Amino acid sequence: MCPRNLRSHKQIGKFLNAMRKAKAIDVVEKKGVISVSRVDLEHKVFAQLGEKFAADIAAASLTAAAAPADSKPAASGVPPPTITAMWKPTHYLEDLYKVMGKNKNDLFRWDQAKAILLSYVEKEGLGKGDSGPVKIDEMLLSALLKAAGAQKKDQVWPEQVEFEELEEKMQERMSEHTTVDVAGIGPVTRKGQAVKIEMILSKKGAHNVTRVSNLESYGLDPESVGTELKKKLSCMFNLEDVPGKNAKDKLLQFQGHMNVEVSQYLQERYGITKNFLSVK
Numbered sequence: 001m002c003p004r005n006l007r008s009h010k011q012i013g014k015f016l017n018a019m020r021k022a023k024a025i026d027v028v029e030k031k032g033v034i035s036v037s038r039v040d041l042e043h044k045v046f047a048q049l050g051e052k053f054a055a056d057i058a059a060a061s062l063t064a065a066a067a068p069a070d071s072k073p074a075a076s077g078v079p080p081p082t083i084t085a086m087w088k089p090t091h092y093l094e095d096l097y098k099v100m101g102k103n104k105n106d107l108f109r110w111d112q113a114k115a116i117l118l119s120y121v122e123k124e125g126l127g128k129g130d131s132g133p134v135k136i137d138e139m140l141l142s143a144l145l146k147a148a149g150a151q152k153k154d155q156v157w158p159e160q161v162e163f164e165e166l167e168e169k170m171q172e173r174m175s176e177h178t179t180v181d182v183a184g185i186g187p188v189t190r191k192g193q194a195v196k197i198e199m200i201l202s203k204k205g206a207h208n209v210t211r212v213s214n215l216e217s218y219g220l221d222p223e224s225v226g227t228e229l230k231k232k233l234s235c236m237f238n239l240e241d242v243p244g245k246n247a248k249d250k251l252l253q254f255q256g257h258m259n260v261e262v263s264q265y266l267q268e269r270y271g272i273t274k275n276f277l278s279v280k
Helices: 008-022 044-052 054-065 091-101 112-121 136-143 162-172 220-234 259-270
Strands: 025-030 034-038 080-088 133-135 158-164 174-182 185-192 197-204 207-213 236-241 250-255 278-279
Touching: 008 025, 008 034, 008 174, 054 158, 080 091, 080 112, 091 112, 091 136, 112 136, 112 185, 133 162, 158 162, 162 174, 185 236, 197 259, 207 259, 220 250, 259 278
Parallel strands: 197 278
Antiparallel strands: 025 034, 080 174, 133 158, 174 185, 197 207, 207 250, 236 250
16 A cells, blocks of 8 residues: 555655555565565554555545546446546646647646656657656746745755656646546547445435535536436436535435446446446
8 A cells, every 4th residue: 555656666665665664564684685574453553544545545446447448348248437637737837838839728648647747758858767866947947846936045956866766756747537438429528537336325304315426527417317317217206406516416316225226227338347347
């Protein structure tokens, strides 16, 4: 459970050393190679990391569920959704992307964003390849290192930085989006990491109810889904606004505990298997 922003050997070494000092792991160093010899999975630090990076873990599980190796069609023959992480530059990167003929309002896969940075570095003769030191010019300084607002009078900026660190800085100055492509629906892109379709089983008064949310993230219209299931299962449904000041999504509510029926419908109709669902 190593945090995803640890990219360089130096950072990973610091992370392992901190874990060793916390007595969460034991390490052995031999000929410059550090190996982990023991891991205390019951240590509180792992629970803390799990809580801190819960969103990353959930997104990774969704991405894995949609990976080509697991993209076999469901029993119905409908392929599962494909999920792609996309990145949008913030205003910090506007000039850099403009120089490289790119629009900061566009979305990029991470390999595309990295290629833009690498192309600039090589075009300006600041470095070679996606590893090793990179000379910092005014463009890179403004785009990746300087913060908005007034700078400290005694601020000293580095003359060169490892490419991996620049890559991390660029990621910090981009907003993550997720594109979900469901068979028969087409791609839908939303800001933030991938989410699962969530079904919550509960009671409303004396009645069991099932609340379904996040259908819009998969390009599905909650009212249409409710209408189809009403005809198919002879069940009642209603729509509610998702809690939140600026929320536009709808929460689909059925009478009864309908998670099995809804799961089967989503798989047969859209190829959305249990890997993309969360039942609570």
